[in-house]
Amino acid sequence: MQKRVIQKADISFTANLSNSIVLVIHPSKEFKDKIFYIGKEIVSRLPGRIEGIYFLGSNKKYTISIPRDFEENFPRWFNDNENRVNLISPIFEEFEKNSYYSTIAVICSSIPYDLDDWNANKIIKRTLFINVSDNHSNKNYYTEINLKGGISEIINALNDPAINIQIRGQGFIPIFYEIHSKGKIETPVYKKGEFIINIILEEEFIDVHLKAFFLKNPPYLYIKREKGVEEKIQGKIGKFIVPEIIWQELPKELIPVFEAFFSKSEYICYQCGKKHLYTTLVCPEGSVVLKNIPLGKVILFNKEYMFYPLSDFAFVFEKSGKIITNDGKLYKLHNEKLDFIKNIELCEEVEKNVFALYHKI
Amino acid sequence: MCLLFTIKFDKFGFPLIKHNNWNFYISLLPVSKFQFEKFMIKNGPLGYFYTDEWYKKILSLNKRNNWKKINENPWGIFITGLEYKEIVPFLKYLGKDFRLPTVEEWICLYKVTKELKEEKESLFKQCKKNCSFPALYWIKNDFYPLTEEGLVEIVKDEKGQIKHIGKPFNKWLPNLWQANTVRDIFEETKYLAGFRVAITDK
Numbered sequence: 001m002q003k004r005v006i007q008k009a010d011i012s013f014t015a016n017l018s019n020s021i022v023l024v025i026h027p028s029k030e031f032k033d034k035i036f037y038i039g040k041e042i043v044s045r046l047p048g049r050i051e052g053i054y055f056l057g058s059n060k061k062y063t064i065s066i067p068r069d070f071e072e073n074f075p076r077w078f079n080d081n082e083n084r085v086n087l088i089s090p091i092f093e094e095f096e097k098n099s100y101y102s103t104i105a106v107i108c109s110s111i112p113y114d115l116d117d118w119n120a121n122k123i124i125k126r127t128l129f130i131n132v133s134d135n136h137s138n139k140n141y142y143t144e145i146n147l148k149g150g151i152s153e154i155i156n157a158l159n160d161p162a163i164n165i166q167i168r169g170q171g172f173i174p175i176f177y178e179i180h181s182k183g184k185i186e187t188p189v190y191k192k193g194e195f196i197i198n199i200i201l202e203e204e205f206i207d208v209h210l211k212a213f214f215l216k217n218p219p220y221l222y223i224k225r226e227k228g229v230e231e232k233i234q235g236k237i238g239k240f241i242v243p244e245i246i247w248q249e250l251p252k253e254l255i256p257v258f259e260a261f262f263s264k265s266e267y268i269c270y271q272c273g274k275k276h277l278y279t280t281l282v283c284p285e286g287s288v289v290l291k292n293i294p295l296g297k298v299i300l301f302n303k304e305y306m307f308y309p310l311s312d313f314a315f316v317f318e319k320s321g322k323i324i325t326n327d328g329k330l331y332k333l334h335n336e337k338l339d340f341i342k343n344i345e346l347c348e349e350v351e352k353n354v355f356a357l358y359h360k361i
Numbered sequence: 362m363c364l365l366f367t368i369k370f371d372k373f374g375f376p377l378i379k380h381n382n383w384n385f386y387i388s389l390l391p392v393s394k395f396q397f398e399k400f401m402i403k404n405g406p407l408g409y410f411y412t413d414e415w416y417k418k419i420l421s422l423n424k425r426n427n428w429k430k431i432n433e434n435p436w437g438i439f440i441t442g443l444e445y446k447e448i449v450p451f452l453k454y455l456g457k458d459f460r461l462p463t464v465e466e467w468i469c470l471y472k473v474t475k476e477l478k479e480e481k482e483s484l485f486k487q488c489k490k491n492c493s494f495p496a497l498y499w500i501k502n503d504f505y506p507l508t509e510e511g512l513v514e515i516v517k518d519e520k521g522q523i524k525h526i527g528k529p530f531n532k533w534l535p536n537l538w539q540a541n542t543v544r545d546i547f548e549e550t551k552y553l554a555g556f557r558v559a560i561t562d563k
Binding site for chain 2: 027028057058059083084085086087089090113114116117119
C-alpha cells in the first residue's frame with residue numbers, strides 16, 4: 001500500500017478579480033474604421049485587462065502593455081491579417097488548449113462561419129459578439145450586441161463579476177487564515193471530504209494568506225463568475241513550519257476535575273467542597289469551574305496534567321492523520337479524503353494519552 | 362486490429378486508408394469544410410483564393426454545416442464547388458505526394474465499402490489516438506465512407522483529365538445514378554462536387 005504523505009505549506013493568493021478580456025477582430029476591410037474605433041475604446045476603458053488580441057481566422061496572439069500600443073500597432077496587425085476567413089475555431093481552440101478564462105469580445109461585421117460547431121460549448125457563454133454591421137442574425141445560443149447602446153453598454157456587457165470565491169483542494173486542512181483585502185474570510189466548512197473556505201470581497205483585489213496541510217497538491221483559489229467557467233488560481237507557496245506544542249501546567253485546583261474527565265466520574269469542587277459529576281463545569285454555588293482555561297474552543301490535555309489550547313483553526317496529528325478543529329469536530333484522512341469522525345462531546349481521548357476538551361458555556 | 366486496412370492520417374488528423382491489395386492510400390471520407398478551414402487558417406489567403414470573400418462565395422453554393430449534424434444537410438459538412446486550381450495548394454500543403462485519386466482508386470474504395478463498414482470497430486480503435494474529433498465522430502456514427510451515397514467527387518482519369526464519380530445524397534438530390542460510373546456533370550452542378558485525396562504507397 002502506498003504511504004499517504006501529508007504536506008504542509010504557507011500559501012498566499014493575490015489576484016485581481018476584474019475579468020480579463022480577449023479582443024477578437026474581424027479583419028474586414030469594409031468596416032476597418034468602425035472596428036478600430038470600438039477596439040480602441042474598449043482598450044482605453046479597460047486598461048490592464050486586455051489579455052490579448054486575435055484576428056478571426058488565425059490563432060496568432062498579439063499583446064499590448066498600454067492602451068496606446070493598440071493604436072500604434074493596429075494598422076500593421078490588420079494588414080497582416082486582412083482578408084483572412086471569418087473563422088473563430090483557431091481562437092477557441094487556443095482557449096481550450098491553454099485553459100484561458102478571459103471574456104471574449106469579438107468585434108465583427110458578421111458572425112463567424114464556424115460558430116455553430118461550438119454551439120454546445122461553454123465558451124460561448126463568455127463570448128460577446130459586437131456586430132458593427134446592420135446585419136444581425138437571431139440565433140439564440142450566443143450573445144450579440146449592436147452599437148445602438150454606445151460604448152458604455154459594450155463595457156457593461158463585458159464585465160463578468162465574481163459570484164463565488166473559494167479556496168479548496170484535495171485533503172486541504174486550513175490551520176490558519178487571514179485576509180488582507182477588504183472583505184471577509186469565512187470559517188472553513190467541511191463538504192464532501194474536504195475543507196472549503198469561502199471569501200466575500202468588498203474590493204476588486206484579493207489578498208489572502210493561509211497555513212495549511214494538504215495531500216497531493218496545494219489548495220487553489222477558485223473564482224466563479226456570472227458567465228465564465230470557474231477560474232483556478234495557484235497560490236504562492238512558502239515553507240510552513242508547524243510550531244512546537246508548548247504544553248502548560250494545569251492549575252493545581254483543576255487536577256481533580258481533569259482526573260474526573262479521565263475516569264468519567266465525580267470530583268470534589270474546589271469552590272463549594274461538594275461532589276460534582278465531571279459534566280458539571282459550572283458550580284451551582286460558585287461560578288465557572290475551569291478558571292484560567294480558555295473556553296468555547298478545543299483544549300488538548302494529557303495524563304501528565306498538561307494542557308494546550310488550540311489557537312488556530314485546526315490541529316493535525318500527522319502520524320495518525322487525525323484532525324481536530326477548534327469547533328470540536330474530529331476528522332481523519334482516509335483514501336485521499338477527509339472523513340468526519342465525530343463531534344467531541346465535552347471530553348474524549350483523540351490520540352493515545354491526548355484528550356480533547358470542548359466546552360461551550 | 363484491422364487486418365484488411367492500414368491507416369495513415371493527414372496533417373489535420375483525417376484518416377486515409379489502404380487495403381492490403383492496394384498500392385495507394387485514399388481518404389476515408391471526402392474532404393470536409395472543417396479540414397479545409399484548418400488549411401486556410403494555417404496557409405492564409407493566397408491572392409484571391411482562401412480570402413473571406415472567396416470562402417463566402419464557396420459557402421453560398423453549399424451552406425456550411427456543423428460537422429456533428431450528420432442527419433441534417435450532410436452535404437454542408439464537405440467542401441464542394443472548388444476548381445482544380447483551388448484544390449492544388451491544399452494538396453501541396455498536405456505533402457508533396459498528395460494528389461486527387463484516380464477513377465480506378467476511387468472504384469477500389471467503392472468496392473470495399475462493405476468490408477469497411479464491417480471493420481468499424483477496429484477502424485475506430487486505430488483512429489482513436491491520432492484522429493481528429495470530427496472523423497472519429499463520423500466513424501462512430503457510421504458516417505463513412507460515403508461512396509455508395511455521398512457526394513459527386515472529383516477524380517482524374519488515366520490521361521490526367523478531371524472526371525466526376527459518385528452518387529449524391531439521395532435525400533438531397535434524387536437520381537438514378539450508379540455511384541461507380543464516371544460522368545461529366547453540368548457546369549451548373551459543379552458546386553456539388555467534393556473530393557478526396559490520395560497518396561501512392563511507395
